[in-house]
Amino acid sequence: MKDIATIDARSAQDDPSASRPILLLGAGAPEFREYLLRQIARVRPVVLVDQTPPKWARPYLAAQAAVDLRDAEAAEAFLMSAAVQLGAVGVTTYMEHFVELAARLTHQLGLPGNSPAAAAACRDKATTRRLLAEHGAAGGILDLASTRSEAAAIGFLYPEHSGYIERLDVHGAIHDQLWLERLVWTRDVGTQVTAPPRASIDDRIAHWVVTGSTAADCAKLRALVADHLSVRVSHPVHTTSCTR
Incomplete structure (x- = not known):
């Protein structure tokens, strides 16, 4: 494993056919991000930039750098320099907290990626909902007139309060319904989750997709699925500074 400072990118820059790396912002937890x-590593050499690059990621990396990505200004300056030095072909992330940083970098470097405005809209849920409504997809309900169903809707479940998941259950035979395209638990019992407004995509407990003849039908079916989900999250334990 190399540190980013030890990489000599001159050969990649001089030889256009050389395999130039991609910068990855943040590694995340292996149970959700390793795949x-x-x-990504199957396609391009990966240079990971993270506050503390984890050991589990090392088999997939060409190099790594320890950088505090929460300090956006300092991280942006470092990454701009590193991308040029390494001849990077892209900057990407699968971590929601860093999508805006990645968008700014690709925009400034002239690399493929989302625009800064698009990334900011995705991070601001109120803006996301407004833009979806303006483009005829309010509430996650989409018009699929050319497919076998005329409409579809997606539902998301986040915790009502922060804590540890104690129970996940589905009541009734909802899984057997033909209009239910998908129902996936995305967190496991025993994992810690954070409630909105501080929640991120990693705190999403479940998502589901329903289809129907109209958008109104889909909205009703989406709500029906939510009514059949049973989730129990423990309340956080409040301790004083004297508690051990």
């Missing part, structure tokens, strides 16, 4: 990093 993504594995897929």
Whole structure:
């Protein structure tokens, strides 16, 4: 494993056919992110930039750098320099907290990626909902007139309060309904989750997709699925500074 400072990118820059790396912002937890990093590493050498690059990611990396990505200004300056030095072909992230930083970098470097405005809209849920409504997809309900169903809707479940998941259950035979395209638990019992407004995509407990003849039908079916989900999250334990 190399540190980013030890990489000599001159050969990649001089030889256009050389395999130039991609910069990855943040590694995340292996149980949720390893398969993504594995897929990226199959295509390009990966240079991971993270506050504390984890050991689990090392088999997939060409190099790594310890940088506090929460300090956006300092991180942006470092990454701009590193991208030029390494001849990077892209900057990407699968971590929600860093999508805006990645968008600014690709925009400034002239690399493929989302615009800064698009990334900011995705991070601001109120803006996301407004833009979806303006483009005829309010509430996650989409018009699929050319497919076998005329409409579809997606539902998301986040915790009502922060804590540890104690129970996940589905009541009734909801899984057997033909209009239910998908119902996936995205967190496991025993994992810690954070409630909105501080929640991120990693705190999403479940998502589901329903289809129907109209958008109104889909909205009703989406709500019906939510009514059949049972989730219990423990309340956080409040302690004083004297508690051990």
